[in-house]
Structure formats: structure tokens, C-alpha cells
Amino acid sequence: MPQLDDLPTPALVLDLDRLEANLDRMAERAAALGVRLRPHLKTHKCVEIARLQQQRGARGVTVSTLYEARVFADAGFADITWAFPLVPSRLDQALELARRIDLGLVVDSPEAVAVLERSEASLAVFLKVDCGYHRAGLDPESSMPEKLAWRLAGSERLTFAGLLSHSGHAYAGRASCLPAGRQERDVMTGLADRLRAAGLEVPVVSVGSTPGMAAIDHLQGVDEARPGNYALYDWTQVRLGSCEVADCAATVVTTVVSSSAGHSVVDAGALALSKDPGPAGDGGFGRVYADHAAGRLEPGLRLTALSQEHGIVDAPLPVGTRLRVLPNHSCLTVAQFDEFHVARGERQVDRWKIWRGRD
Amino acid sequence: MPQLDDLPTPALVLDLDRLEANLDRMAERAAALGVRLRPHLKTHKCVEIARLQQQRGARGVTVSTLYEARVFADAGFADITWAFPLVPSRLDQALELARRIDLGLVVDSPEAVAVLERSEASLAVFLKVDCGYHRAGLDPESSMPEKLAWRLAGSERLTFAGLLSHSGHAYAGRASCLPAGRQERDVMTGLADRLRAAGLEVPVVSVGSTPGMAAIDHLQGVDEARPGNYALYDWTQVRLGSCEVADCAATVVTTVVSSSAGHSVVDAGALALSKDPGPAGDGGFGRVYADHAAGRLEPGLRLTALSQEHGIVDAPLPVGTRLRVLPNHSCLTVAQFDEFHVARGERQVDRWKIWRGRD
Numbered sequence: 001m002p003q004l005d006d007l008p009t010p011a012l013v014l015d016l017d018r019l020e021a022n023l024d025r026m027a028e029r030a031a032a033l034g035v036r037l038r039p040h041l042k043t044h045k046c047v048e049i050a051r052l053q054q055q056r057g058a059r060g061v062t063v064s065t066l067y068e069a070r071v072f073a074d075a076g077f078a079d080i081t082w083a084f085p086l087v088p089s090r091l092d093q094a095l096e097l098a099r100r101i102d103l104g105l106v107v108d109s110p111e112a113v114a115v116l117e118r119s120e121a122s123l124a125v126f127l128k129v130d131c132g133y134h135r136a137g138l139d140p141e142s143s144m145p146e147k148l149a150w151r152l153a154g155s156e157r158l159t160f161a162g163l164l165s166h167s168g169h170a171y172a173g174r175a176s177c178l179p180a181g182r183q184e185r186d187v188m189t190g191l192a193d194r195l196r197a198a199g200l201e202v203p204v205v206s207v208g209s210t211p212g213m214a215a216i217d218h219l220q221g222v223d224e225a226r227p228g229n230y231a232l233y234d235w236t237q238v239r240l241g242s243c244e245v246a247d248c249a250a251t252v253v254t255t256v257v258s259s260s261a262g263h264s265v266v267d268a269g270a271l272a273l274s275k276d277p278g279p280a281g282d283g284g285f286g287r288v289y290a291d292h293a294a295g296r297l298e299p300g301l302r303l304t305a306l307s308q309e310h311g312i313v314d315a316p317l318p319v320g321t322r323l324r325v326l327p328n329h330s331c332l333t334v335a336q337f338d339e340f341h342v343a344r345g346e347r348q349v350d351r352w353k354i355w356r357g358r359d
Numbered sequence: 360m361p362q363l364d365d366l367p368t369p370a371l372v373l374d375l376d377r378l379e380a381n382l383d384r385m386a387e388r389a390a391a392l393g394v395r396l397r398p399h400l401k402t403h404k405c406v407e408i409a410r411l412q413q414q415r416g417a418r419g420v421t422v423s424t425l426y427e428a429r430v431f432a433d434a435g436f437a438d439i440t441w442a443f444p445l446v447p448s449r450l451d452q453a454l455e456l457a458r459r460i461d462l463g464l465v466v467d468s469p470e471a472v473a474v475l476e477r478s479e480a481s482l483a484v485f486l487k488v489d490c491g492y493h494r495a496g497l498d499p500e501s502s503m504p505e506k507l508a509w510r511l512a513g514s515e516r517l518t519f520a521g522l523l524s525h526s527g528h529a530y531a532g533r534a535s536c537l538p539a540g541r542q543e544r545d546v547m548t549g550l551a552d553r554l555r556a557a558g559l560e561v562p563v564v565s566v567g568s569t570p571g572m573a574a575i576d577h578l579q580g581v582d583e584a585r586p587g588n589y590a591l592y593d594w595t596q597v598r599l600g601s602c603e604v605a606d607c608a609a610t611v612v613t614t615v616v617s618s619s620a621g622h623s624v625v626d627a628g629a630l631a632l633s634k635d636p637g638p639a640g641d642g643g644f645g646r647v648y649a650d651h652a653a654g655r656l657e658p659g660l661r662l663t664a665l666s667q668e669h670g671i672v673d674a675p676l677p678v679g680t681r682l683r684v685l686p687n688h689s690c691l692t693v694a695q696f697d698e699f700h701v702a703r704g705e706r707q708v709d710r711w712k713i714w715r716g717r718d
Contacts, residue, residue: 008448010717042667064668084668085616087626088679089367108617111678128617135669136617136624168666257444258467258487258495265495267446271694271717275634307527308401308690309423309443310494319470320447331667335630336694338716357697358369358630 001348007341009255009322010268012333014340015292016349018249019049019231026213026230027056033219038062038081040208040228043331046340047075048352049231060102062208062226066093071355073101080104081206083164083226085128085136086112095121104161108138113148116158124161125152126206129191131165131184140191149200162204162223163188163195170211173280174241181212189221214242234330235287239279246295250330250340252286254311256321264317268325269309271336278328286325288313293345297326360707366700368614368681369627371692373699374651375708377608378408378590385572385589386415392578397421397440399567399587402690405699406434407711408590419461421567421585425452430714432460439463440565442523442585444487444495445471454480463520467497472507475517483520484511485565488550490524490543499550508559521563521582522547522554529570532639533600540571548580573601593689594646598638605654609689609699611645613670615680623676627684628668630695637687645684647672652704656685 004013030037039053042064050061050072060079063069069080070093081104082094097103098121107113108128116123127145130137138145145163152160165188170180184207192202207219208226210233219225232250233243254268273286284302303325305312313323327333334340335356342350363372389396398412401423409420409431419438422428428439429452440463441453456462457480466472467487475482486504489496497504504522511519524547529539543566551561566578567585569592578584591609592602613627632645643661662684664671672682686692693699694715701709 006448008452008718009446084626085624085678087368087614087616089365089614089681093367109678112616115679130619134619135666135671136619139619255446255448257446257471260489260493260495260498265444267443270633270635270691274629275636275691276629277634307494308694312494319444319468320474322448332629332634335667336717338718358695359367359697 004253004341004343004346004348005322007253007348009253010272011253011341012337012339013251013253014342014352015249015251016342016344018247020052022230022233022247022249023052023056026227029213030225033216033225035219035222036224038206038224038226039231040064040083040226041068041072043228044231044334045355046352047072047355050075050077053231059224062228065358066090066097067357067359068355069097069103073097078102081126081226082106083166086115088112088115091115091119095119098123106164107148108136110148113151117155120157122157124159126161126164129163129165129188131167131187131207132180133166133168135168137165140187145191146195146198146200149195153200160200162202162206163192164206167207167209167212170209170215171236171240174239177211177215177240177242178217181216184212185216185219185222192221210237211240211242229331232330232334235326235328236279239282244295245297245326248326250327250334251289251292252325252327252333254323254325256313256317256319256323259316259319261316264313264315266303266311266313266323267309268311270306271308272333273303273306273311273325273327274329274332274336275306276329276332285311286327289324289326292324363612363700363702363705363707364681366612366707368612369631370612370700371696371698372610372612373701373711374608374610375701375703377606379411381589381592381606381608382411382415385586388572389584392575392584394578394581395583397565397583397585398590399423399442399585400427400431402587403590403693404714405711406431406714409434409436412590418583421587424717425449425456426716426718427714428456428462432456437461440485440585441465442525445474447471447474450474450478454478457482465523466507467495469507472510476514479516481516483518485520485523488522488524488547490526490546490566491539492525492527494527496524499546504550505554505557505559508554512559519559521561521565522551523565526566526568526571529568529574530595530599533598536570536574536599536601537576540575543571544575544578544581551580569596570599570601588690591689591693594685594687595638598641603654604656604685607685609686609693610648610651611684611686611692613682613684615672615676615678615682618675618678620675623672623674625662625670625672625682626668627670629665630667631692632662632665632670632684632686633688633691633695634665635688635691644670645686648683648685651683
């Protein structure tokens with residue numbers, strides 16, 4: 001196996017020591033908070049990483065697409081929550097999968113419940129609840145969660161699996177992580193209490209976001225958490241205070257291929273790093289390491305623009321210089337590559353497939 | 360083959376009638392301008408489309424990565440320009456490929472020329488020239504182009520293939536297309552004239568961008584053009600005036616999966632559409648069709664935000680509604696999918712692989 005210095009660029013490198021430390025830390029954190037960990041695999045889409053999470057006690061996994069669900073089912077994962085509002089045109093695919101594994105579905109509308117009722121299939125169904133992010137989910141103050149929960153509970157074949165939320169508003173900034181995590185917990189446990197008081201069984205209260213998990217003070221009343229990004233972290237999580245630069249496990253190795261008076265061009269563009277703009281007002285599409293081993297960035301050096309395969313670095317550097325870049329958003333960066341170059345320090349020790357397919 | 364209405368979403372649809380019309384039109388345009396067409400395949404990464412371009416007289420093709428070069432070489436394309444500044448760590452791969460096809464390489468620095476000189480391989484090398492875009496390329500007013508051209512011409516094995524540019528500054532806005540195209544032409548032909556006056560042979564003057572090709576008045580002195588986006592077009596090209604909405608050949612079919620008072624959530628997020636922000640100041644990550652057959656958008660309806668798999672549409676629409684979305688930037692959207700659903704009207708007639716791999 002080569003040294004990282006010998007890899008053709010651009011290359012996505014996974015630092016195995018940092019990954020393992022991140023997985024250990026979140027497993028301990030979940031245990032300390034008294035919740036089961038059901039990691040979201042959309043971040044890494046990698047069977048080997050999911051197995052490391054399972055070895056550390058993960059109880060089931062979370063995915064964002066049915067393609068991911070099938071990949072991990074085929075790899076032996078038998079308890080998967082598809083944490084995305086049901087896509088009606090994928091119902092047949094979901095049913096096929098639900099016959100061979102425990103598949104949890106998610107809905108947040110009477111229309112979606114009606115689709116499931118018509119299917120006459122046995123399915124475990126979560127109600128998605130808006131815990132303050134206001135992207136998707138039922139209004140917890142409305143009568144709809146109870147109505148739909150009763151419909152699911154009263155169905156012959158469907159099962160009301162519980163309540164599920166995502167505290168995406170924790171990403172608004174460092175000051176938002178704790179309040180968003182608390183709001184999510186309080187909204188979800190409050191709603192679960194009201195449903196239970198009305199006579200419903202609420203088997204699972206499921207919450208989740210990496211910054212929420214990093215910041216939260218307690219999770220009493222919550223059963224499981226579904227963070228995903230924590231496996232790899234990224235510049236956004238550094239800025240949110242979820243981690244340090246030295247914790248970030250996924251980096252892109254790139255080469256200066258052109259240089260002029262004011263800037264350099266590297267071979268990592270939008271199809272390597274993604275055009276995720278990162279933390280609001282922060283500027284740039286990736287940060288450059290001064291010393292990866294030390295977890296230290298080069299102050300002021302960043303990718304300022306990306307086109308398809310070109311990245312612009314705001315300094316004139318010699319052609320041939322190799323840089324290591326910390327992405328803004330590891331989930332989107334990983335999904336641009338077919339494999340991780342898995343490294344211990346500067347030595348590549350393996351290559352792991354990224355199941356980034358769609359269908 | 361199913362109707363498009365039956366496809367599981369999100370799905371990338373290629374309108375074959377529009378594609379063919381686009382390819383015809385650009386072939387005629389190149390002929391009228393008196394230049395050979397060497398289409399850039401990075402837009403579609405699809406062998407079937409490249410063959411349609413070849414059938415319409417394309418003379419060689421252009422790619423942005425060596426992975427693409429290998430894919431199209433394996434598919435029988437024997438004349439390929441890798442229009443990206445040489446990545447030194449990929450030299451061995453380039454040499455392997457150059458043994459079996461005509462591979463054109465691109466450099467814009469003495470360092471890159473030195474890498475090639477040390478390789479002792481037979482390679483055809485273009486000099487990349489900055490024609491006003493100021494991303495990469497040699498300063499045409501400097502002495503460097505002539506110096507490097509002499510080095511290439513004097514090398515035992517290397518061949519000076521000509522001058523190559525990309526008028527990316529044509530993307531600055533509708534008013535920029537013609538001036539940028541003219542500047543590119545004049546800079547390139549002027550430099551070629553000076554090199555020839557100095558005694559150098561300049562076999563090829565190669566320019567290229569879709570908006571430049573759409574706007575340019577003449578290309579006298581230019582030998583070939585390398586537009587790519589014109590095969591599919593997108594919202595950015597509509598705004599630049601390169602095409603009409605009715606010409607755009609690649610769309611994403613998506614489903615409303617969640618709906619609230621002010622917005623809807625669809626299943627096309629950043630990993631379907633890409634986070635390309637589109638034309639400057641325009642806002643939005645995709646436009647929604649009112650009537651795809653008529654090439655008419657729904658005024659005011661757009662995707663206002665994207666997360667990994669979620670898209671936000673700025674209107675409350677019933678769950679289950681299927682929408683067809685015109686992407687901001689088809690090159691980046693296509694690269695998020697594994698295949699085109701190829702359609703005549705509303706009927707799927709084929710599925711074509713998108714070679715979006717990296718390595």
C-alpha cells in the first residue's frame with residue numbers, strides 16, 4: 001500500500017485513528033446520555049464504517065435513501081430506519097425490503113398514511129415531528145400527530161413505531177446547538193407524554209443531529225439518537241463547536257496544477273468537494289491544512305471558488321504542491337467519491353467503497 | 360418501458376428530441392463558423408451521447424479527467440483532449456492511455472513541461488492560454504507561451520499541439536458572452552500569429568465555451584471549438600441567452616414528500632441537483648416546470664434551499680405531487696446520478712449510463 005504522498009489526486013482520505021476515536025466518543029456519549037445510538041449512514045455510505053459503529057454498540061442504523069437501505073441490508077444490517085418522508089413511488093421497493101429486514105418508515109402527512117394503508121403491507125411507521133427546524137414534520141402543537149398515531153395504531157398491518165425528529169436548526173450557529181437540542185428533546189418528550197396520556201403506546205422517541213448530541217445536557221425521555229456526521233466531522237462542525245480540527249477524519253488530497261500572481265488552481269473542484277458553502281458568512285469551499293498530523297490549518301488559506309473540476313486557492317503556490325483540504329460538509333464531499341483511501345497517519349492501509357449510487 | 364409518471368423519484372430524465380436538436384444545431388453552428396467541433400464530454404459523461412455527437416461530425420472529444428478519458432477510450436474514442444492542466448501524479452496513467460489513443464495533454468507552467476520532459480514519453484501537448492477568464496493559463500502578453508512552445512517543439516519526444524483556452528468569463532452574464540467570445544478569439548489568434556511569426560508551427564488553435572459559441576460573430580483563425588454544456592443546457596444557459604427553456608434536455612423528476620403552510624419538501628436535494636447557486640443574484644437551486652412539453656416554467660416557483668436529500672419548494676403543494684425541475688447547472692446535476700432515463704416525450708425509451716466515477 002502506498003504512502004498518501006503517492007496517491008493520484010484528487011483523493012479522499014479517511015484517517016482511521018480519528019474515525020475510531022470519533023466512533024468511540026459518540027458511543028460513550030450516547031451511553032452516558034442513556035440513549036441507544038442508531039447512526040445515520042448517509043454521511044459515509046460505507047459498509048466497513050457501519051460495521052465499526054455496530055461493533056461499538058450501535059443498535060440499528062439510519063439511512064436517507066432506499067438505495068442505501070438496500071446496500072446495508074445486503075451487507076447484513078437487519079434493522080434500518082429510512083429517515084426520510086415516504087416517497088410514494090418507492091413503496092414497492094420498501095415493501096420488498098421490509099420482507100427481509102426490520103425497516104422503519106417515516107411519514108408526516110395524512111396522504112402518506114393513506115398510501116401505506118392502501119398497500120396492505122406490514123410496516124413499522126414513525127411519525128416525523130417538527131421539533132423547531134421547520135423543514136418537515138408534523139406540528140407537535142396540532143392534533144395531527146395524535147390523529148395519525150391512532151390511524152397507524154388502529155391499522156391491521158401497520159405499526160406505530162414512534163416519534164422521530166431532526167434538530168437541523170442546531171446548524172444555525174454555535175449558540176444554537178444547545179437550545180436546538182433542548183427544544184428537540186422537550187418537544188418530543190412532551191408530545192410522547194401527551195400521546196401516552198391519550199392511551200397510545202409510543203415505542204420509540206428518536207432524535208438526532210451531531211451538533212445537538214455534542215451540546216445537549218440530558219436526554220431523559222428519549223430512547224435513541226441518530227447523529228451521522230460525527231463519524232467524519234468537517235469544517236462546519238468545527239465552527240459549530242462539535243469537534244476540533246484534529247478530530248476531522250475525512251480530507252481531500254489535491255495538487256496545484258496551475259499558478260498565477262494571485263492564486264493557484266487545484267484539481268479538487270465541485271465534483272470533489274461539493275459546492276456546499278459551509279457555515280453562514282464564513283466564505284470558502286474548504287480549508288487547507290498546515291499540518292494534518294497536528295490538526296492545524298493554514299490560517300487564511302482557503303478554496304475561494306470551485307468550478308466542476310477546478311478549485312481556486314487564494315495564494316500563489318508552486319505547481320505540483322500537494323495540499324490536504326478540510327471540506328465544509330463531509331457528507332456531500334464523500335458522496336462525490338467512489339472510495340475512501342483509508343490511512344493510518346501517512347500510510348494507506350486499505351480502500352473502502354463508498355456506496356454513493358442512486359437508482 | 361414505463362411512462363415518466365411511473366418512475367421512482369428522484370430521477371434524471373434526458374429528453375432525446377431536445378438532445379438531438381441541440382447536437383444538430385451546434386454541429387451546424389460549428390460548420391457555419393468554419394471550426395471543427397470537439398465536444399466536452401464532462402457535461403454528460405455518457406457514451407451514447409458522445410456517439411450521437413460523433414455521428415454529427417464531431418472531430419475528437421474533450422474530457423476533464425483521466426477517468427473520463429479512459430472510459431471513452433475503452434468505448435472506442437481514439438482522439439481525446441484532456442483539457443485540464445496536467446496533474447503530475449497522473450502522468451503514468453496518461454502515458455498508458457497515450458500508447459493506445461491520440462491523447463492531447465494541457466500545461467500552463469514550466470514545472471509541468473519539466474515533468475513531461477523527464478518522462479521521456481511521446482506526448483502531444485497544448486499550451487493553455489488565459490484568454491481573459493483569469494482562472495488558469497499562460498499570460499498571452501508574456502514571453503512564457505513562446506518559451507514553452509519552443510521547449511515543446513525542441514523536445515525529442517514531445518509535440519507542441521497548439522494553443523487551448525476556455526472563455527469561462529462568458530458566464531459572467533448575458534452581456535459578457537459576445538465580448539468574452541471575441542476576446543478569446545482575438546487573444547488566441549493574435550498569439551498564434553506571433554508564435555508563427557517567430558517561426559513556430561501552431562497546429563491547432565482551440566477555444567471553447569457554450570455561451571461563447573452561441574454569441575460569437577466569427578471564428579476566423581480558430582481551428583476547433585470545445586463547448587460541452589450545449590448538449591443539455593440548463594437554467595444558467597437560459598439566463599445567458601444561449602438557449603430557451605424549451606431547449607433544455609436534462610430535468611429532474613421529483614416528488615413532494617412533505618408539505619406545510621409555507622413550503623413543500625421534495626426528494627431532490629443537493630445529491631440530486633447539486634448546490635450550484637446558478638446565475639449570480641438569481642436565487643434558487645432549480646426551477647419548476649409548469650408544462651415541460653411546452654418548455655414553460657411555473658413563474659415564481661423554485662427550489663429555495665437544498666440539504667443532502669431534501670429540497671425546499673417555496674409553495675405548499677399536496678404530498679405526492681410530482682414536479683419536473685430544470686437544474687441550475689446540468690453538468691453538476693448529471694454527475695449526481697448513475698443513469699439517464701432517456702425519454703421521447705413522456706415515454707421512457709432507454710436508460711443510459713453516466714460514467715461519473717472517479718478513481
